[in-house]
Amino acid sequence: MIGGGASATAFLVALVKQISAESVVEAPDVVVFEPDGPCGPGFAYRDDTDSALLNRPVSAMSVDYGDRGHFRRWLGQHGPATARTDAGSALFAPRSSFGRYLADVFATACRDLGNLGGSVEVVREPVREVQPTAERCAVGPERSAPRWVDDVILCLGSLPARDVYRLSGAPGYLHQPYPVQQSAHAVPHGGEVLVLGSGLTAIDVALELGRRTDGVRVTLGSRSGALPDVRCDLGAGDCARELVEDVRRMLAQRETISLKDLAGLLDGELSRRGTTLREALRPFLARTGGDELLRTRLGEPGPAAAVQRCIVALTPWYSRLWRALDPASGKAFTRHYSRVFTCLRSPMPPVNARRLLALADSGRLSFRAGILDVRAEDRHFRALYRGGQERRYDVVVNATGRGIDVSAARPGTLVETLTRSGFARPHPLGGLDVDPDTNEVLDACGVPIPRLHIVGDLSSGVHFHTSSMEYAATQAGRVAERVASRLPTRAGVLL
Numbered sequence: 001m002i003g004g005g006a007s008a009t010a011f012l013v014a015l016v017k018q019i020s021a022e023s024v025v026e027a028p029d030v031v032v033f034e035p036d037g038p039c040g041p042g043f044a045y046r047d048d049t050d051s052a053l054l055n056r057p058v059s060a061m062s063v064d065y066g067d068r069g070h071f072r073r074w075l076g077q078h079g080p081a082t083a084r085t086d087a088g089s090a091l092f093a094p095r096s097s098f099g100r101y102l103a104d105v106f107a108t109a110c111r112d113l114g115n116l117g118g119s120v121e122v123v124r125e126p127v128r129e130v131q132p133t134a135e136r137c138a139v140g141p142e143r144s145a146p147r148w149v150d151d152v153i154l155c156l157g158s159l160p161a162r163d164v165y166r167l168s169g170a171p172g173y174l175h176q177p178y179p180v181q182q183s184a185h186a187v188p189h190g191g192e193v194l195v196l197g198s199g200l201t202a203i204d205v206a207l208e209l210g211r212r213t214d215g216v217r218v219t220l221g222s223r224s225g226a227l228p229d230v231r232c233d234l235g236a237g238d239c240a241r242e243l244v245e246d247v248r249r250m251l252a253q254r255e256t257i258s259l260k261d262l263a264g265l266l267d268g269e270l271s272r273r274g275t276t277l278r279e280a281l282r283p284f285l286a287r288t289g290g291d292e293l294l295r296t297r298l299g300e301p302g303p304a305a306a307v308q309r310c311i312v313a314l315t316p317w318y319s320r321l322w323r324a325l326d327p328a329s330g331k332a333f334t335r336h337y338s339r340v341f342t343c344l345r346s347p348m349p350p351v352n353a354r355r356l357l358a359l360a361d362s363g364r365l366s367f368r369a370g371i372l373d374v375r376a377e378d379r380h381f382r383a384l385y386r387g388g389q390e391r392r393y394d395v396v397v398n399a400t401g402r403g404i405d406v407s408a409a410r411p412g413t414l415v416e417t418l419t420r421s422g423f424a425r426p427h428p429l430g431g432l433d434v435d436p437d438t439n440e441v442l443d444a445c446g447v448p449i450p451r452l453h454i455v456g457d458l459s460s461g462v463h464f465h466t467s468s469m470e471y472a473a474t475q476a477g478r479v480a481e482r483v484a485s486r487l488p489t490r491a492g493v494l495l
């Protein structure tokens with residue numbers, strides 16, 4: 001396993017589950033390469049401030065989506081003091097508590113594998129290259145000797161964010177926003193801060209800075225100005241069954257579909273719920289300002305709840321829908337709607353929306369769309385916005401988020417060496433190309449490499465929305481099943 005974060009943990013758990021149910025299978029020896037911190041939390045759930053919350057309720061977070069309540073039960077035993085209760089029925093825990101859960105689950109899976117006769121070794125080095133041969137794979141860590149293994153699971157997460165305005169090295173520029181607690185410490189008293197981006201990462205930074213009482217003022221500056229939607233309490237209602245049935249039927253009848261077909265089905269479902277697609281998307285398509293969006297969604301959650309319910313219901317279908325879209329629709333979606341979809345698919349907890357609104361109302365937070373450029377000048381930064389407006393800031397925090405643009409991978413890093421050597425090829429929509437059924441990496445000629453798999457964000461080009469625990473865990477389960485099916489078996493075992 002290359003990478004020891006949430007995807008790797010989900011894979012190990014799924015592998016142990018598979019093996020323990022097969023008395024004839026020989027348990028494998030697993031090597032995990034993870035250079036950064038303990039195994040389990042990875043990048044997404046590392047230790048940080050309690051104000052950085054999970055964006056899904058605790059009952060929707062688990063390493064195993066065959067057991068959705070796993071984290072909730074763990075939290076009940078280990079973390080009630082840190083859990084936060086929202087005004088609604090949903091409970092949003094700090095991300096670091098999910099990280100502690102992952103570390104605990106990882107340690108348990110290691111012990112379980114040991115009890116089954118296998119082992120787990122953790123190597124604290126990044127891997128620079130992987131060379132598959134017909135039978136095995138050579139894994140090249142940064143410092144130690146290469147290792148020969150039977151299967152490689154790439155659990156690398158996404159790629160580091162770009163330095164869009166080339167500000168690295170300028171005093172006061174924070175390229176890496178996490179841990180946000182640390183970034184907040186780097187901001188001087190009363191500082192004027194520009195946070196680049198307006199997604200969940202930018203919100204984490206704004207909320208942490210919003211805890212300060214020394215006059216720090218924050219601007220979320222981005223091109224589109226689109227804030228994530230506010231998560232609605234979806235309650236116990238039905239799960240858009242008719243929509244799911246319509247989608248199932250359409251995919252059974254047709255090989256390709258258009259964006260218009262899909263919009264038609266969504267509109268049908270939304271009209272059954274008393275709204276329309278246009279109405280539900282209005283705050284996003286009309287580019288409503290940040291504070292107005294928050295006020296609208298908190299005040300009148302009806303249309304948001306309807307569309308969020310559809311989006312949740314279609315979760316198991318995204319990969320197939322994405323691959324069935326005709327090329328023109330795929331491009332149009334990427335260009336015009338993927339940002340809106342992300343806002344709706346990964347909404348912020350309502351408790352965060354209320355805090356942001358309070359900060360905006362007190363004048364300590366503002367939202368600015370149309371950013372065009374940011375320049376470092378003597379001891380400060382100057383940002384240029386559409387319409388020729390300029391603003392001065394003391395600190396710039398890059399919260400544009402991690403990405404899957406493979407061309408941005410730094411020379412000598414694993415993704416770059418894999419594509420350069422032809423053992424992988426970039427997917428046109430981001431990440432690396434994989435076989436959609438097995439998640440095996442496709443080489444430069446499009447041929448699957450049977451022992452090289454991806455779990456997580458790097459397969460987003462093929463599967464579309466993989467940046468969530470649910471997707472990572474579902475993929476991990478499928479890949480674990482495949483790997484377990486190839487493990488050697490023991491003779492003479494009573495079945």
Ligand SMILES: Cc1cc2nc3c(=O)[nH]c(=O)nc-3n(C[C@H](O)[C@H](O)[C@H](O)COP(=O)(O)OP(=O)(O)OC[C@H]3O[C@@H](n4cnc5c(N)ncnc54)[C@H](O)[C@@H]3O)c2cc1C
Pocket residue numbers: 002003004005006007008033034035036041042043044045053054055056095125126127128155156157158201402414455456457467468469470472
């Ligand atoms: C800040 C943030 C918050 C998120 N919040 C949520 C949420 O609330 N709910 C949700 O469902 N999803 C959330 N996500 C989506 C998240 O991507 C998935 O849930 C999942 O955690 C991804 O885990 P991962 O192991 O694939 O990636 P990561 O967590 O990024 O872990 C990848 C690991 O691989 C290691 N690595 C990378 N390259 C190498 C190499 N060459 N050699 C060895 N090791 C390497 C890294 O050190 C890292 O530890 C969030 C994502 C981010 C970035």
